Amino acid sequence: MTGGLLDARLVVDRGAFRLDAHLRIAAGEVLALLGPNGAGKTTALRALAGLEPLTAGHVTLGERVLDRPDARVWTPPERRPIGVVFQDYLLFPHLSALDNIAFGPRRHGVDRRRARAEAGDWLARVGLAELGKRKPRQLSGGQAQRVALARALATHPELLLLDEPLAALDARTRLDTRVELQRHLAEHPGATLLVTHDPLDALVLADRLVVIEDGAVVQEGDAAAVTARPRTDYVARLVGLNLYRGNASDHGVRLADGFTLAVTDRVSGEAFVAFRPSAVAIYSDRPAGSPRNVWAATVGGIQRHGDNLRVVLHGPVEAAADVTPPAAAELGLRPGQQVWAAVKATETHAYPA
Known part of the structure; x- marks a missing residue:
């Protein structure tokens, strides 16, 4: 043949x-x-x-x-x-x-x-x-x-x-x-x-x-x-990424609800932003320091994910975050808890939609 x-x-x-x-x-x-x-x-x-x-x-x-x-x-x-x-x-x-x-x-x-x-x-x-x-x-x-x-x-x-x-x-x-x-x-x-x-x-x-x-x-x-470069939520979940779509200008992508994610990639017009759950840091108080994306969030759920815990966060940016069990214990993470989430702009990847 x-x-x-x-x-x-x-x-x-x-x-x-x-x-x-x-x-x-x-x-x-x-x-x-x-x-x-x-x-x-x-x-x-x-x-x-x-x-x-x-x-x-x-x-x-x-x-x-x-x-x-x-x-x-x-x-x-x-x-x-x-x-x-x-x-x-x-x-x-x-x-x-x-x-x-x-x-x-x-x-x-x-x-x-x-x-x-x-x-x-x-x-x-x-x-x-x-x-x-x-x-x-x-x-x-x-x-x-x-x-x-x-x-x-x-x-x-x-x-x-x-x-x-x-x-x-x-x-x-x-x-x-x-x-x-x-x-x-x-x-x-x-x-x-x-x-x-x-x-x-x-x-x-x-x-x-x-x-x-x-x-x-x-x-x-x-x-x-x-x-x-996933282009749908299904593909993003498949490869383990948080994915958002919005309108980009300079080094920011404005999402549908008005929240703007800071990015390092220079894109314009309709764009996607993706970042890994491991890039999301969770704090009990609002973090200070280097420029980053910071928002108030509510813990929606926690489940085992490999050696870490996968935390679902609700808020202006719906996201999944991966944290270690010791970090989760130190923060006392539980469903319904109010926390702060942060992602460095350098951890994001923006590309045209």
């Missing part, structure tokens, strides 16, 4: 919901499609696989048009050069691991002996050579995931679709399987679409990210670009 470029404009109308997203994935590239629940991620994957009819748009893979409603072109799922790994893997329960993998080549006309030989090779490649006779119910979650991946790759697909491939695994298995999956995706010559809501999966496995919300693409780019 030689991989080809995927070029797809996916328009799917489902009652009140409409997906309208343009995706391009080069051969050998892994694209992560991220978004909150209900954003349209799985609908996009199913449309590419031929399991969800397009209302409009097109799906082109290499030189071949797979789907184009306005030209009455539609290719059924089994005839698309596409491999799919579903979230729940959907292995055939009555078949062994070996025969699950051999199923794809057999459907493509390969004789039984050769298909099983190829399946054995794939089992070895995913590290399960000794488990070929086991049924899916006899496999662990990580083993089932690897069998599902091998089954999808055994047909040498031009496009590989992965629907939350690590979501069903426990934390330890997920870590090990992510490393294995990264290796197999690096070796796959075709295009790959990874649908996930987990930013770590996207950052580790993908070359490029596309974020969709409410059926539309809101941001795309490589990991560095997306994480450095």
Whole structure:
């Protein structure tokens, strides 16, 4: 198989919901499609696989048009050069691991002996050579995931679709399987679409990210670009930043409620301001000293966040702040408490909206 470029404009109308997203994935590239629940991620994957009819748009893979409603072109799922790994893997329960993998080549006309030989090779490649006779119910979650991946790759697909491939695994298995999956995706010559809501999966496995919300693409780019300059609250939360939008002039950005955040970046017009929760300092009394953004706030909630505590602050600037447990104890932080919050201008990042 030689991989080809995927070029797809996916328009799917489902009652009140409409997906309208343009995706391009080069051969050998892994694209992560991220978004909150209900954003349209799985609908996009199913449309590419031929399991969800397009209302409009097109799906082109290499030189071949797979789907184009306005030209009455539609290719059924089994005839698309596409491999799919579903979230729940959907292995055939009555078949062994070996025969699950051999199923794809057999459907493509390969004789039984050769298909099983190829399946054995794939089992070895995913590290399960000794488990070929086991049924899916006899496999662990990580083993089932690897069998599902091998089954999808055994047909040498031009496009590989992965629907939350690590979501069903426990934390330890997920870590090990992510490393294995990264290796197999690096070796796959075709295009790959990874649908996930987990930013770590996207950052580790993908070359490029596309974020969709409410059926539309809101941001795309490589990991560095997306994480450095989030453009929606969802993306900001995804990468762990406080994000605000306002009108900038000189070294300040005036927010909608009138509060102005001092910044060091020189921007003008509509702009975003972002800063990390770790940049927010909390005081019991109004701080003095070097120029900074200072505002009165109310503690809205406190929860464990790694080794620190994540404090939600309400006020003219709604923010999340990370503080150490000793600092929280010294301040006596509790919900409803009145405090002062401060962020140095040098800790902010402002950029055009």
